[in-house]
Amino acid sequence: MSGADRILILGGTGEGIALASALTSLPGRRVISSLAGRVANPKLPPGEVRIGGFGGVEGLAAYLRENKIRAVIDATHPFARRMGWNAAAASQTTNTPLLRFERPAWMPQPGDHWIDVADWDEAVNVLRGKARRVFLALGRQELAPFTALKDIAFVIRAVDAPDADLAFADAEIVLARGPFKLADERVLLQSRGIDHLVCKNSGGDATDAKLQAARELGVTVIMQRRPPRPDVPKVSDVQAAVDWVRSL
Structure with missing residues (x-):
């Protein structure tokens, strides 16, 4: 060149x-x-x-x-x-x-309980009737399918605030940008009583601490596989x- x-x-x-x-x-x-x-x-x-x-x-x-x-x-x-x-x-x-x-991509480790899904509609079907408190670690533009789950309490983490008209029955919004520390992720999951974590298989080190915390605490991970x-x-x-x- x-x-x-x-x-x-x-x-x-x-x-x-x-x-x-x-x-x-x-x-x-x-x-x-x-x-x-x-x-x-x-x-x-x-x-x-x-x-x-x-x-x-x-x-x-x-x-x-x-x-x-x-x-x-x-x-x-x-x-x-x-x-x-x-x-x-x-x-x-x-x-x-x-x-x-x-x-x-992230790969499941010993002790992980992952459920792979192709899209968020599939994730909603997995959560329905099984989950009670769910951590959504998604982009703010992908939250709408989860509003159908009226009997679940959500913790939603995003860089920017989600649209105000999203009709969640019970949702806490956490605005934050990675990287995230393992100790903080552990506290977040424990303090909210999270039983399911929903995320994309983004890979990388900036946001993988939530997976380590989920492994330690026995939290089920709903993982969207890459397109x-x-x-x-x-x-x-x-x-x-x-x-x-x-x-x-």
């Missing part, structure tokens, strides 16, 4: 920030991080930042052409399924190299991504 090659990072994750920090230190690279804008006050990575969608595959392809993007790194959340497929299609259309940076992603080159550490950029 030569000159000020533009590297587009599809970010919004801790990995995206780490990648931007590493790549901005490389000579001859101009790093642009794109954030979806779903969080009110996101933590911004170094380098240039754009916030908002592209307008689907065609919009992203147009952006890659117009901005002469040399390479794309998809460091979006493992559950950002649409962006992953859009990135693969736009990169193929424009012949732009694409790398997927993906944190390893399929396109088959593209993939790495799971920053140095491998930096090496990939250097090799272009």
